[in-house]
Amino acid sequence: MREIEYRDALNEAFDEELARDENVVLMGEEVAQYNGAYKVTRGLWDKWGDKRVVDTPISEAGFIGMGIGASMLGIRPVMELMFWSFHSVAFDQLVNNAACCRYMSGGLINVPIVMRGPANGGTNVGATHSHTPEGLFAAFPGLKVCSPATPADAKGMMKTAIRDNDPVYVMENTTLYGNKGDVPDPADGDFLIPLGKADIKREGSDVSLIAHGASILRCLEAAEILASEHNIDAEVVDLRSIRPLDQDAIIKSVKKTNRAVLVDESKPFCGVSAQIATLIQEYAFDYLDAPVKRVCTIDAPAIYSPHVEPDQLPNAKRIVAQVLTIA
C-alpha cells in the first residue's frame, strides 16, 4: 500500500468525487486559487476550474446557507470552514437549516451537504480558534458527525460523507494533516469507509481507551507506556464516527475489559465523552469494575501559551495517570 499524507488522502477523496459526480462542488474561503489555507484542496481549482472549486467571501452564514439551498436542488456542496471554530458565525444555518429542513418538511427536502475543516487545539491559536464541536453538532438529530484519525479513514469517510444524502460534518485536524499512513491505491477500486463503524486501533484486554480524532494517537502512545511500564494491556477504540455511533463496539470492548477511560479533546461538560460514559454505564452496568473515567481538555477556554497548551489537552501522561486510578 501507498503511504500518503492525511491532507492528500482528503485531496484524493475530493478529486475522485468531483470526477464521479458533476453535482459535487467544493467551496469555502481560499479553497480555490490559494489551494486552501492548509493546502487540503491543493491543485483542485487548477484541475477542475471555477465552477467546481469556488472561493467565497468571509461570510460563513451566507455561503453555508447558500450551499444548503443549492443542495435542496440536488447540488452536493462540500464546504470548508477554514477552522471548524468559525461555526459560531454560521450556527443557525448549521443547526437549523441543515438539520431541520428535512424534518419540518415532513421528509420532502434533502440536504446532502458536507461541512468540513479542522477542529482541534494544539496549535496555539487561542480560545476562539480551538473549538472541538463534535459533540455540539452530534447533539442535533438530523446531523451526522465524524472525525477521522488516519489518512485512510480520512479518505474513506470523506467519500462516504459526500455520497450520503444527509448533512455530514467532518471534523479534520490541522495537527494530522501532515501525518502519513497507508491508503489503498485508487487503482484497486473505490475506497469507502462507512459512517457509524468504530475501528479497534489496538486490541487489549485490561482497559478500553475510547476516543476519536487526534486523541487516538494520544491513546496509542499511552497504551505503549501502559504496556511497557505498567503491564497494562489497553484496547484503543477509535469511534471515527460520532453520529451515527458504533455503540456495539464500545459496549463490546468494555464488556471485555471491564474498565473504560474516555479520551476526548472536548471540554468535559456535556462533551462527547459524557455521552459515551452515559451509554456505558447504562449498557454495561454490570460489567464495570470501576467508574468510567475521562481525560478531556482542561476546563477553560483554550490557552494560547505553547508552554502550557499541550498540558491542557489530553496527552499520554494524563491518560496514563487516569488509567492508573482505576487499574
Added chain:
Amino acid sequence: MREIEYRDALNEAFDEELARDENVVLMGEEVAQYNGAYKVTRGLWDKWGDKRVVDTPISEAGFIGMGIGASMLGIRPVMELMFWSFHSVAFDQLVNNAACCRYMSGGLINVPIVMRGPANGGTNVGATHSHTPEGLFAAFPGLKVCSPATPADAKGMMKTAIRDNDPVYVMENTTLYGNKGDVPDPADGDFLIPLGKADIKREGSDVSLIAHGASILRCLEAAEILASEHNIDAEVVDLRSIRPLDQDAIIKSVKKTNRAVLVDESKPFCGVSAQIATLIQEYAFDYLDAPVKRVCTIDAPAIYSPHVEPDQLPNAKRIVAQVLTIA
C-alpha cells in the same frame, strides 16, 4: 407570602435591579414599548424610560455584541432573546466574546451581562423555536447557566444573575410564565438565590429524580403517581443552576436513594443529563443499584403537531415508566 406569577416575579427582579443600579439596562426585541413578547417586561419602559429599557432591531448578533462591549465599560445589560432558540444567529457573540474575553485578556476584562428568555418546547412552535440550550452553553467555561422552575427561584436567581460579574444565561420558560407561586414580599428585604445551589423540591428515599426547569413539574407529578400507584418514594432534586452545578446535592441524594432517573428536556445526545449521569457514575459508583436512566426529549427535531409534541417531551408517564425499569 404573596403568590405571584413567574413572569411578574421576573418583572419585579428587573424593577428592583433597575432601581438599585443605574448601570442596569434591559434590552431586546419588543421589550420596551410592546412590553415584551411574553409581557415579562410589562410596564418597565413606562416607568424607566428609553434609556433603561431599550427596543432593538432584529439583529441578535449586533445587539448582544453591543451589550457585551458595553459591559466591558461597566454597563450591566440584561438582554432578552425573544426565544433562546434565536441564540443560533448570535452564537459567536455568546460563546466567544462573552465567554472568552476575560480569559484571552488574562483577566483584565469583565463581561457582566445577563442573557435571558424562554428556552422550552411544548408550545407547538416547531423545530427552530424549541431549542433547550442549557447544556450547550454550560459546556463553555466562562459562562454560567441557570434555569428556574418556580416564581421564587426566577426572581431570586435573576437578581443574583444581574449582580454577578460574569456572563449568566438565564433560561426561562413560556409554559411557566403564567404559573403562580409564593415569592417573598420586597418589603421583607432583598430576595436572592445563589447560583450553584440545588433545591430538593420533594424529599424521598427510593429514587432520585434529577431535573431543572419545567421538567421539575413533570417530576413532581411523576412522584405523586409513583407514590400513590407504585409505592415508590421519589426525591425530586431541582438543579436550578446548571453551571455552577450543585454536584454535592446530586451525589448526596443518589447515595441516599441508590437510584437516579434524570429528566431533561434537552435531546439525549450530550445533553445536560449526559453530564449528570457521568458525574453520578463517577462519584457515586459504589452506591448505584442500577444504571442511571434518563428521560429526555425524543431524539428528533421538535415536532409541531400538538397531538404528539407532549409525548416527545419528558412527561409524567414517561418518567414513571423509566423509574419502573430500575425500581
Added chain:
Amino acid sequence: MRGLFLSDLGQNAAAALVLRPLAEAAMSAPEKSFVMETANSPNHSPLNFAGSPINKTLSAEEKLETFRQMVRIRRFEQAALKNYQKDGTMGGFLHLYIGQESVAVGAASLMGDHDHMITAYRCHAHALAVGMNMNECMAELYGKATGCSKGKGGSMHFFAPDKNFWGGHGIVAGQTPLGLGLGYGLKYRGLEGCALCFLGDGAINQGAFHESLNIAALFGIPVVYVIENNGYSMGTSQKRSSAYKDCLAQRSEAYDMDWDVVNGEDFYEVRAKTHIAMERARKEHKPTILEVMTYRYYGHSVADANHKKYRSPEEIADYKKNHDPINLWRSKLIEEGVLTEESSKTIDTEAKLEATASTKFAEESPAPTIEDITNDVYWETDNNTEASQIGRHFFND
C-alpha cells in the same frame, strides 16, 4: 411616512421614481420605454402598469385565476383564524397574511418551471399561490399526518418542492441564504430561472441577509429578494428598526445591486416590476431587491394582542377601505369587464366552501403517531439504506 404612503404612494415610492436608474438600465427595451413614459407622467399620480408587456399578455382567464387565488388565500386564512380561536386544537403561531395577498400571488403568477420561491413564517399565501391545496395546508395547521409537512412543520413551515416552493422558515432572515442557494443551484445547472426570496421589513437587519446580498452581487446569482414591507416587525415600525436613506430596497446600492420600490396594492405593478427583476435574474444572472409596500390587517400573529396599540385604528381602517389589494384588483377587473359582481361573488363563495371543506378534512384526518416523531430526520434511515443500518442514529434510552 406610512401616512404619506396612503395619500400619494409615499416617500419610498416617490424615491423609486427618482432613484431608479439601475433598474431602468437593466430593462429590456420595450419595458424600459414603457416605464420611462409613465414615470414622466405629471404630479406622480399612480402609475398605470396595465400596459406593461407582461400584463398585456395576461388573458382574461389568467386574470380571473389570480383574483381567485387572492380570494382563496384570504378565505383560507379567515377560516384558519376561526379554527384557531374555536378551541385549542390548533397550536403554535398563526401569522396571517391578510392584506398582502397581491404580493405572493403577483410573484407566483410569473413563475415558470425553473423559478423557485422561498419565504419566512408568514407563508400560507405563498403556499397556496404556487398551487398547494387547502386540504394539506389546513391539515398542517391542525398538526395532522395529512398535512403538507405531515404535521411536523406547522403554520410557519409549509413546503412543496414539487411546486418549486421551499418554505416557510421561522428564523428571521434565515431563509435568505437558502434563497441565494436556490439561485446558485439554477445557475450551476445551467437552467434559465430565478429564485424569489421573500422577507419582511424587519428581517433586513439580520446579518445573514447582508452576507447573502454581497454574494448574490459578487457571484451574479439569479435571485430576487422581495422585501414585503408591511411597515412593522411585530410592534416595531420601520423607522424604529432600520436606518436608511430613502427606502429599504436602496440598501442594495451598497452592493452595486439593482432595486425598485413597488406599490403592493396595485397587482399590475407588482407583476410588472417583479417580472423585470426576474428577467434580470434569468437572463443576466443579476440579483435585485424589490421593496413592496403592503400592509397586514391583523396582528403580527394571532397572539399579538397589541396590534391596535402600535398602529392606530384609523390607519388599519384606511388600509382596509382604500388600499385593499383584493378590492382594488376586483374593481380593476370589473372595470376591464373581466369580472362581474356576480362572478366575483361566485369565486368568493367557492373559496369559502373550499376553506370549510379543508377544515373538515383537517379535523377528520389522523394525527401523527409517536413513532412518526423519529421519521423524516435522516434520508438514510427513512429509506432504510445500508448506511442507515450501521451505527446508532437515535439515542432514546
Added chain:
Amino acid sequence: MRGLFLSDLGQNAAAALVLRPLAEAAMSAPEKSFVMETANSPNHSPLNFAGSPINKTLSAEEKLETFRQMVRIRRFEQAALKNYQKDGTMGGFLHLYIGQESVAVGAASLMGDHDHMITAYRCHAHALAVGMNMNECMAELYGKATGCSKGKGGSMHFFAPDKNFWGGHGIVAGQTPLGLGLGYGLKYRGLEGCALCFLGDGAINQGAFHESLNIAALFGIPVVYVIENNGYSMGTSQKRSSAYKDCLAQRSEAYDMDWDVVNGEDFYEVRAKTHIAMERARKEHKPTILEVMTYRYYGHSVADANHKKYRSPEEIADYKKNHDPINLWRSKLIEEGVLTEESSKTIDTEAKLEATASTKFAEESPAPTIEDITNDVYWETDNNTEASQIGRHFFND
C-alpha cells in the same frame, strides 16, 4: 484598481473627492473650507492635509512622538518575526502590520481619555500605539506569564483596558458589535468620547458588521468604523470578496451613515479625516465608516507562503519604495525641519534596542503553569467571592 491607487490615489480615493458631501456637511467650518480648497486642486494631485486644524495643533515634539511610535511598531514586529522564525518557541499565528503603521498611530494620536479602541487579530500596532510596552507584548507572543494577557491570548489577543484598548479579536468582524458597545457605553454614561473600531477589507462581508452598522446609525452611537483596506483578505483581493459601487466605505450609505476614504500613506490625512469622524461621533453621536487605503508588506500571517503569488513582487516592491508610510512621514518631518537624518537614526536605533530588550525580557520570563489554566475564567472564582464557593464551576475529573 490597486494599480491605479499606486499612481493617482486610485478609484476609491477619487470617489472620495467626488462623493464626499456627507463628510463635508459634518465638518466644522474651518475644516470644511480647508478640504473644499484642496479638493478643488487641479488634476487630483495628493491633497495637503498638513494645514488641517487638527494637524496644525501638533507640536514638533508630538510629531516626533508619532514618528517614534511608527518606528517602534515596525522594529517590534521585525523582531517578533525574527523570534518567530528563530525556533519553535513562539506559537500560533503572527499577523504582521508592517506597512500599515500610519493608520493605528494616526488614530491613536487623536485619542482622549474617553476614546476607546478595538481591532482584529492584526493588533500589535494598535497595542503599542495606545501605549502598551514592548515587554508585555513580546512576552505575550512568547506565551509567558508576564505577557499582557498572561500568555493566554497570544498574538491575536492583546488588551489594555487601562489604556482604553479592548483587543485584539480573532473572529473576523466579531469585534464590530463590541466596538458598537463601547460607543453605547460612552453614550449611556454621558461621556464625550468615541469608539474606534478597526476591521479589514475582507471583514466587511460578515453579518455582524452589518447588524452593527444599522444599530449604530439607528441609535446614534459614537463609533467610528475604520476599514483598513490593505487590498486583500488572505489571498483574496478586494474585488473577489466584495461587491461595491465606488468604494467599500460607501456601504455606509445603506444606513444613511457618513463615510470617507483616506489615503493611508499620508499621516496628516489619516489624522485629519479620522479626527473629523471622531468629532462627529463625540459631538453629534453619529457613526462613520472610514476606509483607509493601506498595504501590508508581508503575508496574511507568517504562515502565508503564497503572498507573492496572489500579489506581484512588483506591486509589493512599489509599495515599499514609493508608499511606505514611515518613509513618507520621515521625509515630511525632515522637510518641515522637525526631524533630521541623524535624529531619525537615533529614534530607529532606540527602537531596535527596545525590541531586542523586549526579546530578552520575554525569553527570560516565566511561563504560566498548569494551575494558571483555570484562572481568569470567572471573575467570581478569581476573586474567591462567596458566590464562587457555591456549586462546582469546573469539571475536570
